[in-house]
Amino acid sequence: MAKRFLLALATVLLFPPALAQPDTARPPSARELGARFEEVKQDRKAAEALFKTGRKVAAVCAHCHGEGGNSLKPDIPNLAGQNPSYLLEQLRQFAEGRRRNEFMEGMIKAMNSDEKIGMVLFYAAQQVTPLPPPNAALAARGREYYDKVCFRCHGSDGRGNEQMARIAGQQPDYLRTTLRRYRAGNGVRVNPLMASNTRLMTDADIEAVVGLCCTNGGAVG
Ligand code: HEC
Ligand code: HEC
Incomplete structure:
Protein backbone atom coordinates (compact mmCIF):
# COMPACT_ATOMS: atom_id res chain seq x y z
CA MET A 1 0.00 0.00 0.00
CA ALA A 2 2.63 2.53 1.12
CA LYS A 3 4.71 1.96 -2.02
CA ARG A 4 1.80 2.40 -4.43
CA PHE A 5 0.80 5.47 -2.50
CA LEU A 6 4.20 7.12 -2.54
CA LEU A 7 4.36 6.38 -6.24
CA ALA A 8 1.05 8.17 -6.72
CA LEU A 9 2.32 11.13 -4.72
CA ALA A 10 5.60 11.27 -6.63
CA THR A 11 3.76 11.02 -9.95
CA VAL A 12 1.41 13.82 -9.05
CA LEU A 13 4.22 16.01 -7.76
CA LEU A 14 6.47 15.40 -10.77
CA PHE A 15 3.94 15.65 -13.57
CA PRO A 16 0.98 17.91 -14.14
CA PRO A 17 -2.06 16.28 -12.51
CA ALA A 18 -3.70 15.65 -15.87
CA LEU A 19 -0.84 13.29 -16.75
CA ALA A 20 -0.80 11.44 -13.44
CA GLN A 21 -1.51 7.75 -13.68
CA PRO A 22 -4.64 7.01 -11.67
CA ASP A 23 -5.08 3.67 -9.98
CA THR A 24 -6.52 1.39 -12.63
CA ALA A 25 -9.07 -0.11 -10.19
CA ARG A 26 -12.59 1.29 -10.45
CA PRO A 27 -13.11 3.87 -7.69
CA PRO A 28 -15.67 2.74 -5.08
CA SER A 29 -19.12 4.22 -5.56
CA ALA A 30 -20.52 6.50 -2.87
CA ARG A 31 -22.92 3.73 -1.86
CA GLU A 32 -20.16 1.12 -1.54
CA LEU A 33 -18.01 3.46 0.50
CA GLY A 34 -20.92 4.34 2.79
CA ALA A 35 -21.88 0.69 3.30
CA ARG A 36 -18.30 -0.29 4.10
CA PHE A 37 -18.03 2.60 6.59
CA GLU A 38 -21.20 1.46 8.39
CA GLU A 39 -19.81 -2.08 8.53
CA VAL A 40 -16.49 -0.91 9.99
CA LYS A 41 -18.23 1.23 12.62
CA GLN A 42 -19.94 -1.91 13.95
CA ASP A 43 -16.74 -3.94 14.06
CA ARG A 44 -14.16 -2.77 16.59
CA LYS A 45 -11.39 -5.02 15.34
CA ALA A 46 -11.80 -3.90 11.76
CA ALA A 47 -11.91 -0.27 12.91
CA GLU A 48 -8.66 -0.69 14.84
CA ALA A 49 -6.96 -2.32 11.86
CA LEU A 50 -8.11 0.42 9.52
CA PHE A 51 -7.03 3.09 12.00
CA LYS A 52 -3.47 1.76 11.55
CA THR A 53 -3.88 1.82 7.78
CA GLY A 54 -5.11 5.39 8.16
CA ARG A 55 -2.01 6.36 10.10
CA LYS A 56 0.16 5.12 7.20
CA VAL A 57 -1.92 6.97 4.64
CA ALA A 58 -1.67 10.12 6.76
CA ALA A 59 2.13 9.98 6.58
CA VAL A 60 1.81 10.77 2.87
CA CYS A 61 -0.78 13.49 3.42
CA ALA A 62 1.46 15.08 6.08
CA HIS A 63 3.52 16.68 3.29
CA CYS A 64 0.73 19.21 3.01
CA HIS A 65 -1.80 18.64 5.79
CA GLY A 66 0.85 18.42 8.54
CA GLU A 67 1.63 15.79 11.15
CA GLY A 68 -1.59 14.37 12.55
CA GLY A 69 -3.53 16.67 10.21
CA ASN A 70 -2.47 19.95 11.79
CA SER A 71 -1.52 21.96 8.74
CA LEU A 72 1.36 24.41 8.96
CA LYS A 73 0.18 26.26 5.88
CA PRO A 74 -2.68 28.74 6.30
CA ASP A 75 -4.13 27.89 2.89
CA ILE A 76 -4.19 24.10 3.43
CA PRO A 77 -6.93 22.74 5.68
CA ASN A 78 -6.38 20.90 8.94
CA LEU A 79 -7.78 17.40 8.83
CA ALA A 80 -7.22 16.88 12.58
CA GLY A 81 -10.44 16.61 14.56
CA GLN A 82 -12.48 16.71 11.36
CA ASN A 83 -15.68 14.69 11.35
CA PRO A 84 -15.55 11.34 9.53
CA SER A 85 -18.69 11.48 7.40
CA TYR A 86 -17.90 15.03 6.34
CA LEU A 87 -14.39 13.95 5.24
CA LEU A 88 -15.72 10.93 3.34
CA GLU A 89 -18.24 13.16 1.59
CA GLN A 90 -15.41 15.49 0.50
CA LEU A 91 -13.43 12.52 -0.85
CA ARG A 92 -16.49 11.53 -2.88
CA GLN A 93 -16.86 15.07 -4.17
CA PHE A 94 -13.21 15.16 -5.29
CA ALA A 95 -13.50 11.71 -6.87
CA GLU A 96 -16.61 12.71 -8.80
CA GLY A 97 -15.24 16.13 -9.78
CA ARG A 98 -17.99 17.91 -7.85
CA ARG A 99 -15.33 19.62 -5.74
CA ARG A 100 -12.49 20.94 -7.86
CA ASN A 101 -8.83 20.63 -6.91
CA GLU A 102 -6.68 18.90 -9.49
CA PHE A 103 -4.13 17.61 -7.04
CA MET A 104 -6.66 16.20 -4.57
CA GLU A 105 -8.72 14.68 -7.41
CA GLY A 106 -5.61 12.73 -8.50
CA MET A 107 -4.63 11.78 -4.98
CA ILE A 108 -8.04 10.34 -4.12
CA LYS A 109 -7.98 8.10 -7.19
CA ALA A 110 -4.99 6.27 -5.68
CA MET A 111 -6.94 5.30 -2.53
CA ASN A 112 -9.19 2.29 -2.01
CA SER A 113 -12.23 2.29 0.32
CA ASP A 114 -10.40 0.91 3.34
CA GLU A 115 -7.63 3.47 3.02
CA LYS A 116 -10.22 6.24 2.86
CA ILE A 117 -12.10 4.94 5.89
CA GLY A 118 -8.89 4.36 7.87
CA MET A 119 -7.76 7.87 7.04
CA VAL A 120 -10.98 9.50 8.29
CA LEU A 121 -10.93 7.41 11.49
CA PHE A 122 -7.32 8.40 12.12
CA TYR A 123 -7.83 12.12 11.53
CA ALA A 124 -11.06 12.30 13.54
CA ALA A 125 -9.12 11.08 16.58
CA GLN A 126 -6.34 13.72 16.32
CA GLN A 127 -6.29 16.81 18.50
CA VAL A 128 -6.38 20.21 16.83
CA THR A 129 -3.36 22.34 17.75
CA PRO A 130 -4.58 25.73 19.00
CA LEU A 131 -3.69 28.66 16.76
CA PRO A 132 -2.55 31.96 18.32
CA PRO A 133 -5.23 33.93 20.20
CA PRO A 134 -7.58 36.06 18.10
CA ASN A 135 -7.76 39.77 17.59
C1 HEC B 1 0.40 18.66 -2.33
C2 HEC B 1 -0.40 18.98 -1.15
C3 HEC B 1 -1.44 17.99 -0.67
C4 HEC B 1 -1.27 16.65 -0.34
C5 HEC B 1 -0.01 15.80 -0.42
C6 HEC B 1 -2.57 16.21 0.14
N1 HEC B 1 -3.48 17.24 0.11
FE1 HEC B 1 -5.42 17.14 0.71
N2 HEC B 1 -5.68 19.10 0.21
C7 HEC B 1 -4.71 19.93 -0.31
C8 HEC B 1 -5.28 21.25 -0.56
C9 HEC B 1 -4.54 22.45 -1.12
C10 HEC B 1 -6.64 21.17 -0.16
C11 HEC B 1 -7.70 22.27 -0.25
C12 HEC B 1 -8.40 22.12 -1.56
C13 HEC B 1 -9.36 23.26 -1.82
O1 HEC B 1 -10.46 23.28 -1.24
O2 HEC B 1 -8.99 24.12 -2.58
C14 HEC B 1 -6.86 19.81 0.33
C15 HEC B 1 -8.08 19.35 0.82
C16 HEC B 1 -8.28 18.09 1.34
C17 HEC B 1 -9.52 17.63 1.93
C18 HEC B 1 -10.77 18.45 2.18
C19 HEC B 1 -10.71 19.01 3.60
C20 HEC B 1 -11.89 19.84 4.02
O3 HEC B 1 -11.82 20.41 5.13
O4 HEC B 1 -12.88 19.93 3.31
C21 HEC B 1 -9.34 16.33 2.30
C22 HEC B 1 -10.34 15.41 2.94
C23 HEC B 1 -7.97 15.98 1.94
N3 HEC B 1 -7.36 17.06 1.36
C24 HEC B 1 -7.42 14.72 2.15
C25 HEC B 1 -6.11 14.40 1.83
C26 HEC B 1 -5.55 13.09 2.02
C27 HEC B 1 -6.28 11.92 2.62
C28 HEC B 1 -4.25 13.14 1.59
C29 HEC B 1 -3.22 12.03 1.59
C30 HEC B 1 -3.63 10.79 1.01
C31 HEC B 1 -4.01 14.48 1.09
N4 HEC B 1 -5.16 15.22 1.25
C32 HEC B 1 -2.82 14.92 0.56
C33 HEC B 1 -3.40 19.59 -0.54
C34 HEC B 1 -2.83 18.34 -0.37
C1 HEC C 1 -28.04 25.14 7.15
C2 HEC C 1 -26.76 24.56 7.56
C3 HEC C 1 -25.52 25.43 7.49
C4 HEC C 1 -25.33 26.72 7.97
C5 HEC C 1 -26.36 27.63 8.62
C6 HEC C 1 -23.93 27.03 7.73
N1 HEC C 1 -23.30 25.96 7.16
FE1 HEC C 1 -21.30 25.83 6.70
N2 HEC C 1 -21.60 23.99 5.91
C7 HEC C 1 -22.80 23.32 5.85
C8 HEC C 1 -22.63 22.12 5.07
C9 HEC C 1 -23.72 21.08 4.75
C10 HEC C 1 -21.27 22.07 4.68
C11 HEC C 1 -20.57 21.01 3.79
C12 HEC C 1 -20.66 21.53 2.37
C13 HEC C 1 -19.83 20.82 1.34
O1 HEC C 1 -19.89 19.60 1.26
O2 HEC C 1 -19.09 21.51 0.61
C14 HEC C 1 -20.66 23.27 5.23
C15 HEC C 1 -19.32 23.59 5.05
C16 HEC C 1 -18.70 24.70 5.58
C17 HEC C 1 -17.30 25.01 5.47
C18 HEC C 1 -16.26 24.16 4.76
C19 HEC C 1 -15.49 23.36 5.78
C20 HEC C 1 -14.22 22.77 5.22
O3 HEC C 1 -13.49 22.12 6.00
O4 HEC C 1 -13.94 22.96 4.05
C21 HEC C 1 -17.10 26.20 6.11
C22 HEC C 1 -15.79 26.93 6.27
C23 HEC C 1 -18.37 26.63 6.63
N3 HEC C 1 -19.34 25.70 6.28
C24 HEC C 1 -18.57 27.79 7.35
C25 HEC C 1 -19.82 28.29 7.70
C26 HEC C 1 -20.03 29.60 8.27
C27 HEC C 1 -18.91 30.57 8.61
C28 HEC C 1 -21.38 29.74 8.43
C29 HEC C 1 -22.11 30.96 8.89
C30 HEC C 1 -21.91 32.14 8.07
C31 HEC C 1 -22.00 28.51 7.98
N4 HEC C 1 -21.02 27.66 7.53
C32 HEC C 1 -23.36 28.24 8.03
C33 HEC C 1 -23.99 23.73 6.42
C34 HEC C 1 -24.23 24.97 6.98
Missing part, protein backbone atom coordinates in the same frame (compact mmCIF):
# COMPACT_ATOMS: atom_id res chain seq x y z
CA ALA A 136 -10.38 40.32 20.31
CA ALA A 137 -12.42 42.99 18.51
CA LEU A 138 -12.57 41.00 15.26
CA ALA A 139 -13.45 37.78 17.08
CA ALA A 140 -16.25 39.56 18.97
CA ARG A 141 -17.76 40.71 15.65
CA GLY A 142 -17.31 37.22 14.31
CA ARG A 143 -19.03 35.74 17.34
CA GLU A 144 -22.06 37.98 16.80
CA TYR A 145 -22.39 36.89 13.18
CA TYR A 146 -21.66 33.26 13.98
CA ASP A 147 -24.33 33.15 16.70
CA LYS A 148 -26.94 34.49 14.29
CA VAL A 149 -26.25 32.23 11.34
CA CYS A 150 -23.59 29.54 11.52
CA PHE A 151 -24.23 27.90 14.90
CA ARG A 152 -27.40 26.22 13.62
CA CYS A 153 -25.42 23.72 11.60
CA HIS A 154 -21.81 23.89 12.80
CA GLY A 155 -22.74 23.99 16.50
CA SER A 156 -22.15 26.85 18.93
CA ASP A 157 -18.60 25.59 19.51
CA GLY A 158 -17.85 25.20 15.79
CA ARG A 159 -17.13 21.50 16.10
CA GLY A 160 -19.97 20.38 13.87
CA ASN A 161 -21.08 16.80 14.36
CA GLU A 162 -20.60 13.39 12.76
CA GLN A 163 -22.04 14.64 9.45
CA MET A 164 -21.25 18.33 9.66
CA ALA A 165 -17.90 20.03 9.09
CA ARG A 166 -15.86 21.19 12.03
CA ILE A 167 -14.71 24.75 11.43
CA ALA A 168 -13.22 25.57 14.86
CA GLY A 169 -9.46 25.88 14.68
CA GLN A 170 -9.42 25.71 10.88
CA GLN A 171 -6.66 27.51 8.93
CA PRO A 172 -7.57 31.16 8.25
CA ASP A 173 -6.65 31.52 4.54
CA TYR A 174 -8.39 28.25 3.76
CA LEU A 175 -11.55 29.40 5.59
CA ARG A 176 -11.59 32.75 3.78
CA THR A 177 -11.09 31.17 0.34
CA THR A 178 -13.70 28.52 1.03
CA LEU A 179 -16.36 30.99 2.19
CA ARG A 180 -15.70 33.16 -0.87
CA ARG A 181 -16.02 30.16 -3.16
CA TYR A 182 -19.40 29.19 -1.76
CA ARG A 183 -20.50 32.82 -2.04
CA ALA A 184 -19.21 33.20 -5.62
CA GLY A 185 -21.01 30.06 -6.78
CA ASN A 186 -18.29 29.49 -9.41
CA GLY A 187 -18.44 25.70 -9.20
CA VAL A 188 -15.22 25.11 -7.22
CA ARG A 189 -17.28 24.28 -4.16
CA VAL A 190 -20.95 23.75 -4.53
CA ASN A 191 -23.39 23.32 -1.69
CA PRO A 192 -26.87 24.85 -1.61
CA LEU A 193 -26.90 25.35 2.18
CA MET A 194 -23.54 27.11 2.19
CA ALA A 195 -24.45 29.10 -0.93
CA SER A 196 -27.54 30.52 0.75
CA ASN A 197 -25.73 31.13 4.04
CA THR A 198 -22.86 33.08 2.47
CA ARG A 199 -24.86 34.98 -0.17
CA LEU A 200 -25.45 37.96 2.11
CA MET A 201 -22.01 38.00 3.72
CA THR A 202 -19.84 41.07 3.08
CA ASP A 203 -16.04 40.72 2.92
CA ALA A 204 -15.95 42.26 6.41
CA ASP A 205 -18.38 39.62 7.71
CA ILE A 206 -16.15 36.91 6.26
CA GLU A 207 -13.05 38.42 7.89
CA ALA A 208 -14.81 38.58 11.25
CA VAL A 209 -16.07 35.00 11.13
CA VAL A 210 -12.63 33.80 9.99
CA GLY A 211 -11.07 35.75 12.87
CA LEU A 212 -13.28 33.83 15.24
CA CYS A 213 -13.23 30.35 13.72
CA CYS A 214 -9.55 30.10 12.97
CA THR A 215 -8.81 30.40 16.67
CA ASN A 216 -9.19 27.47 18.89
CA GLY A 217 -8.97 29.49 22.05
CA GLY A 218 -12.13 31.56 21.63
CA ALA A 219 -15.61 30.39 22.44
CA VAL A 220 -15.60 28.47 19.15
CA GLY A 221 -13.01 25.87 19.98
Whole structure:
Protein backbone atom coordinates (compact mmCIF):
# COMPACT_ATOMS: atom_id res chain seq x y z
CA MET A 1 0.00 0.00 0.00
CA ALA A 2 2.63 2.53 1.12
CA LYS A 3 4.71 1.96 -2.02
CA ARG A 4 1.80 2.40 -4.43
CA PHE A 5 0.80 5.47 -2.50
CA LEU A 6 4.20 7.12 -2.54
CA LEU A 7 4.36 6.38 -6.24
CA ALA A 8 1.05 8.17 -6.72
CA LEU A 9 2.32 11.13 -4.72
CA ALA A 10 5.60 11.27 -6.63
CA THR A 11 3.76 11.02 -9.95
CA VAL A 12 1.41 13.82 -9.05
CA LEU A 13 4.22 16.01 -7.76
CA LEU A 14 6.47 15.40 -10.77
CA PHE A 15 3.94 15.65 -13.57
CA PRO A 16 0.98 17.91 -14.14
CA PRO A 17 -2.06 16.28 -12.51
CA ALA A 18 -3.70 15.65 -15.87
CA LEU A 19 -0.84 13.29 -16.75
CA ALA A 20 -0.80 11.44 -13.44
CA GLN A 21 -1.51 7.75 -13.68
CA PRO A 22 -4.64 7.01 -11.67
CA ASP A 23 -5.08 3.67 -9.98
CA THR A 24 -6.52 1.39 -12.63
CA ALA A 25 -9.07 -0.11 -10.19
CA ARG A 26 -12.59 1.29 -10.45
CA PRO A 27 -13.11 3.87 -7.69
CA PRO A 28 -15.67 2.74 -5.08
CA SER A 29 -19.12 4.22 -5.56
CA ALA A 30 -20.52 6.50 -2.87
CA ARG A 31 -22.92 3.73 -1.86
CA GLU A 32 -20.16 1.12 -1.54
CA LEU A 33 -18.01 3.46 0.50
CA GLY A 34 -20.92 4.34 2.79
CA ALA A 35 -21.88 0.69 3.30
CA ARG A 36 -18.30 -0.29 4.10
CA PHE A 37 -18.03 2.60 6.59
CA GLU A 38 -21.20 1.46 8.39
CA GLU A 39 -19.81 -2.08 8.53
CA VAL A 40 -16.49 -0.91 9.99
CA LYS A 41 -18.23 1.23 12.62
CA GLN A 42 -19.94 -1.91 13.95
CA ASP A 43 -16.74 -3.94 14.06
CA ARG A 44 -14.16 -2.77 16.59
CA LYS A 45 -11.39 -5.02 15.34
CA ALA A 46 -11.80 -3.90 11.76
CA ALA A 47 -11.91 -0.27 12.91
CA GLU A 48 -8.66 -0.69 14.84
CA ALA A 49 -6.96 -2.32 11.86
CA LEU A 50 -8.11 0.42 9.52
CA PHE A 51 -7.03 3.09 12.00
CA LYS A 52 -3.47 1.76 11.55
CA THR A 53 -3.88 1.82 7.78
CA GLY A 54 -5.11 5.39 8.16
CA ARG A 55 -2.01 6.36 10.10
CA LYS A 56 0.16 5.12 7.20
CA VAL A 57 -1.92 6.97 4.64
CA ALA A 58 -1.67 10.12 6.76
CA ALA A 59 2.13 9.98 6.58
CA VAL A 60 1.81 10.77 2.87
CA CYS A 61 -0.78 13.49 3.42
CA ALA A 62 1.46 15.08 6.08
CA HIS A 63 3.52 16.68 3.29
CA CYS A 64 0.73 19.21 3.01
CA HIS A 65 -1.80 18.64 5.79
CA GLY A 66 0.85 18.42 8.54
CA GLU A 67 1.63 15.79 11.15
CA GLY A 68 -1.59 14.37 12.55
CA GLY A 69 -3.53 16.67 10.21
CA ASN A 70 -2.47 19.95 11.79
CA SER A 71 -1.52 21.96 8.74
CA LEU A 72 1.36 24.41 8.96
CA LYS A 73 0.18 26.26 5.88
CA PRO A 74 -2.68 28.74 6.30
CA ASP A 75 -4.13 27.89 2.89
CA ILE A 76 -4.19 24.10 3.43
CA PRO A 77 -6.93 22.74 5.68
CA ASN A 78 -6.38 20.90 8.94
CA LEU A 79 -7.78 17.40 8.83
CA ALA A 80 -7.22 16.88 12.58
CA GLY A 81 -10.44 16.61 14.56
CA GLN A 82 -12.48 16.71 11.36
CA ASN A 83 -15.68 14.69 11.35
CA PRO A 84 -15.55 11.34 9.53
CA SER A 85 -18.69 11.48 7.40
CA TYR A 86 -17.90 15.03 6.34
CA LEU A 87 -14.39 13.95 5.24
CA LEU A 88 -15.72 10.93 3.34
CA GLU A 89 -18.24 13.16 1.59
CA GLN A 90 -15.41 15.49 0.50
CA LEU A 91 -13.43 12.52 -0.85
CA ARG A 92 -16.49 11.53 -2.88
CA GLN A 93 -16.86 15.07 -4.17
CA PHE A 94 -13.21 15.16 -5.29
CA ALA A 95 -13.50 11.71 -6.87
CA GLU A 96 -16.61 12.71 -8.80
CA GLY A 97 -15.24 16.13 -9.78
CA ARG A 98 -17.99 17.91 -7.85
CA ARG A 99 -15.33 19.62 -5.74
CA ARG A 100 -12.49 20.94 -7.86
CA ASN A 101 -8.83 20.63 -6.91
CA GLU A 102 -6.68 18.90 -9.49
CA PHE A 103 -4.13 17.61 -7.04
CA MET A 104 -6.66 16.20 -4.57
CA GLU A 105 -8.72 14.68 -7.41
CA GLY A 106 -5.61 12.73 -8.50
CA MET A 107 -4.63 11.78 -4.98
CA ILE A 108 -8.04 10.34 -4.12
CA LYS A 109 -7.98 8.10 -7.19
CA ALA A 110 -4.99 6.27 -5.68
CA MET A 111 -6.94 5.30 -2.53
CA ASN A 112 -9.19 2.29 -2.01
CA SER A 113 -12.23 2.29 0.32
CA ASP A 114 -10.40 0.91 3.34
CA GLU A 115 -7.63 3.47 3.02
CA LYS A 116 -10.22 6.24 2.86
CA ILE A 117 -12.10 4.94 5.89
CA GLY A 118 -8.89 4.36 7.87
CA MET A 119 -7.76 7.87 7.04
CA VAL A 120 -10.98 9.50 8.29
CA LEU A 121 -10.93 7.41 11.49
CA PHE A 122 -7.32 8.40 12.12
CA TYR A 123 -7.83 12.12 11.53
CA ALA A 124 -11.06 12.30 13.54
CA ALA A 125 -9.12 11.08 16.58
CA GLN A 126 -6.34 13.72 16.32
CA GLN A 127 -6.29 16.81 18.50
CA VAL A 128 -6.38 20.21 16.83
CA THR A 129 -3.36 22.34 17.75
CA PRO A 130 -4.58 25.73 19.00
CA LEU A 131 -3.69 28.66 16.76
CA PRO A 132 -2.55 31.96 18.32
CA PRO A 133 -5.23 33.93 20.20
CA PRO A 134 -7.58 36.06 18.10
CA ASN A 135 -7.76 39.77 17.59
CA ALA A 136 -10.38 40.32 20.31
CA ALA A 137 -12.42 42.99 18.51
CA LEU A 138 -12.57 41.00 15.26
CA ALA A 139 -13.45 37.78 17.08
CA ALA A 140 -16.25 39.56 18.97
CA ARG A 141 -17.76 40.71 15.65
CA GLY A 142 -17.31 37.22 14.31
CA ARG A 143 -19.03 35.74 17.34
CA GLU A 144 -22.06 37.98 16.80
CA TYR A 145 -22.39 36.89 13.18
CA TYR A 146 -21.66 33.26 13.98
CA ASP A 147 -24.33 33.15 16.70
CA LYS A 148 -26.94 34.49 14.29
CA VAL A 149 -26.25 32.23 11.34
CA CYS A 150 -23.59 29.54 11.52
CA PHE A 151 -24.23 27.90 14.90
CA ARG A 152 -27.40 26.22 13.62
CA CYS A 153 -25.42 23.72 11.60
CA HIS A 154 -21.81 23.89 12.80
CA GLY A 155 -22.74 23.99 16.50
CA SER A 156 -22.15 26.85 18.93
CA ASP A 157 -18.60 25.59 19.51
CA GLY A 158 -17.85 25.20 15.79
CA ARG A 159 -17.13 21.50 16.10
CA GLY A 160 -19.97 20.38 13.87
CA ASN A 161 -21.08 16.80 14.36
CA GLU A 162 -20.60 13.39 12.76
CA GLN A 163 -22.04 14.64 9.45
CA MET A 164 -21.25 18.33 9.66
CA ALA A 165 -17.90 20.03 9.09
CA ARG A 166 -15.86 21.19 12.03
CA ILE A 167 -14.71 24.75 11.43
CA ALA A 168 -13.22 25.57 14.86
CA GLY A 169 -9.46 25.88 14.68
CA GLN A 170 -9.42 25.71 10.88
CA GLN A 171 -6.66 27.51 8.93
CA PRO A 172 -7.57 31.16 8.25
CA ASP A 173 -6.65 31.52 4.54
CA TYR A 174 -8.39 28.25 3.76
CA LEU A 175 -11.55 29.40 5.59
CA ARG A 176 -11.59 32.75 3.78
CA THR A 177 -11.09 31.17 0.34
CA THR A 178 -13.70 28.52 1.03
CA LEU A 179 -16.36 30.99 2.19
CA ARG A 180 -15.70 33.16 -0.87
CA ARG A 181 -16.02 30.16 -3.16
CA TYR A 182 -19.40 29.19 -1.76
CA ARG A 183 -20.50 32.82 -2.04
CA ALA A 184 -19.21 33.20 -5.62
CA GLY A 185 -21.01 30.06 -6.78
CA ASN A 186 -18.29 29.49 -9.41
CA GLY A 187 -18.44 25.70 -9.20
CA VAL A 188 -15.22 25.11 -7.22
CA ARG A 189 -17.28 24.28 -4.16
CA VAL A 190 -20.95 23.75 -4.53
CA ASN A 191 -23.39 23.32 -1.69
CA PRO A 192 -26.87 24.85 -1.61
CA LEU A 193 -26.90 25.35 2.18
CA MET A 194 -23.54 27.11 2.19
CA ALA A 195 -24.45 29.10 -0.93
CA SER A 196 -27.54 30.52 0.75
CA ASN A 197 -25.73 31.13 4.04
CA THR A 198 -22.86 33.08 2.47
CA ARG A 199 -24.86 34.98 -0.17
CA LEU A 200 -25.45 37.96 2.11
CA MET A 201 -22.01 38.00 3.72
CA THR A 202 -19.84 41.07 3.08
CA ASP A 203 -16.04 40.72 2.92
CA ALA A 204 -15.95 42.26 6.41
CA ASP A 205 -18.38 39.62 7.71
CA ILE A 206 -16.15 36.91 6.26
CA GLU A 207 -13.05 38.42 7.89
CA ALA A 208 -14.81 38.58 11.25
CA VAL A 209 -16.07 35.00 11.13
CA VAL A 210 -12.63 33.80 9.99
CA GLY A 211 -11.07 35.75 12.87
CA LEU A 212 -13.28 33.83 15.24
CA CYS A 213 -13.23 30.35 13.72
CA CYS A 214 -9.55 30.10 12.97
CA THR A 215 -8.81 30.40 16.67
CA ASN A 216 -9.19 27.47 18.89
CA GLY A 217 -8.97 29.49 22.05
CA GLY A 218 -12.13 31.56 21.63
CA ALA A 219 -15.61 30.39 22.44
CA VAL A 220 -15.60 28.47 19.15
CA GLY A 221 -13.01 25.87 19.98
C1 HEC B 1 0.40 18.66 -2.33
C2 HEC B 1 -0.40 18.98 -1.15
C3 HEC B 1 -1.44 17.99 -0.67
C4 HEC B 1 -1.27 16.65 -0.34
C5 HEC B 1 -0.01 15.80 -0.42
C6 HEC B 1 -2.57 16.21 0.14
N1 HEC B 1 -3.48 17.24 0.11
FE1 HEC B 1 -5.42 17.14 0.71
N2 HEC B 1 -5.68 19.10 0.21
C7 HEC B 1 -4.71 19.93 -0.31
C8 HEC B 1 -5.28 21.25 -0.56
C9 HEC B 1 -4.54 22.45 -1.12
C10 HEC B 1 -6.64 21.17 -0.16
C11 HEC B 1 -7.70 22.27 -0.25
C12 HEC B 1 -8.40 22.12 -1.56
C13 HEC B 1 -9.36 23.26 -1.82
O1 HEC B 1 -10.46 23.28 -1.24
O2 HEC B 1 -8.99 24.12 -2.58
C14 HEC B 1 -6.86 19.81 0.33
C15 HEC B 1 -8.08 19.35 0.82
C16 HEC B 1 -8.28 18.09 1.34
C17 HEC B 1 -9.52 17.63 1.93
C18 HEC B 1 -10.77 18.45 2.18
C19 HEC B 1 -10.71 19.01 3.60
C20 HEC B 1 -11.89 19.84 4.02
O3 HEC B 1 -11.82 20.41 5.13
O4 HEC B 1 -12.88 19.93 3.31
C21 HEC B 1 -9.34 16.33 2.30
C22 HEC B 1 -10.34 15.41 2.94
C23 HEC B 1 -7.97 15.98 1.94
N3 HEC B 1 -7.36 17.06 1.36
C24 HEC B 1 -7.42 14.72 2.15
C25 HEC B 1 -6.11 14.40 1.83
C26 HEC B 1 -5.55 13.09 2.02
C27 HEC B 1 -6.28 11.92 2.62
C28 HEC B 1 -4.25 13.14 1.59
C29 HEC B 1 -3.22 12.03 1.59
C30 HEC B 1 -3.63 10.79 1.01
C31 HEC B 1 -4.01 14.48 1.09
N4 HEC B 1 -5.16 15.22 1.25
C32 HEC B 1 -2.82 14.92 0.56
C33 HEC B 1 -3.40 19.59 -0.54
C34 HEC B 1 -2.83 18.34 -0.37
C1 HEC C 1 -28.04 25.14 7.15
C2 HEC C 1 -26.76 24.56 7.56
C3 HEC C 1 -25.52 25.43 7.49
C4 HEC C 1 -25.33 26.72 7.97
C5 HEC C 1 -26.36 27.63 8.62
C6 HEC C 1 -23.93 27.03 7.73
N1 HEC C 1 -23.30 25.96 7.16
FE1 HEC C 1 -21.30 25.83 6.70
N2 HEC C 1 -21.60 23.99 5.91
C7 HEC C 1 -22.80 23.32 5.85
C8 HEC C 1 -22.63 22.12 5.07
C9 HEC C 1 -23.72 21.08 4.75
C10 HEC C 1 -21.27 22.07 4.68
C11 HEC C 1 -20.57 21.01 3.79
C12 HEC C 1 -20.66 21.53 2.37
C13 HEC C 1 -19.83 20.82 1.34
O1 HEC C 1 -19.89 19.60 1.26
O2 HEC C 1 -19.09 21.51 0.61
C14 HEC C 1 -20.66 23.27 5.23
C15 HEC C 1 -19.32 23.59 5.05
C16 HEC C 1 -18.70 24.70 5.58
C17 HEC C 1 -17.30 25.01 5.47
C18 HEC C 1 -16.26 24.16 4.76
C19 HEC C 1 -15.49 23.36 5.78
C20 HEC C 1 -14.22 22.77 5.22
O3 HEC C 1 -13.49 22.12 6.00
O4 HEC C 1 -13.94 22.96 4.05
C21 HEC C 1 -17.10 26.20 6.11
C22 HEC C 1 -15.79 26.93 6.27
C23 HEC C 1 -18.37 26.63 6.63
N3 HEC C 1 -19.34 25.70 6.28
C24 HEC C 1 -18.57 27.79 7.35
C25 HEC C 1 -19.82 28.29 7.70
C26 HEC C 1 -20.03 29.60 8.27
C27 HEC C 1 -18.91 30.57 8.61
C28 HEC C 1 -21.38 29.74 8.43
C29 HEC C 1 -22.11 30.96 8.89
C30 HEC C 1 -21.91 32.14 8.07
C31 HEC C 1 -22.00 28.51 7.98
N4 HEC C 1 -21.02 27.66 7.53
C32 HEC C 1 -23.36 28.24 8.03
C33 HEC C 1 -23.99 23.73 6.42
C34 HEC C 1 -24.23 24.97 6.98
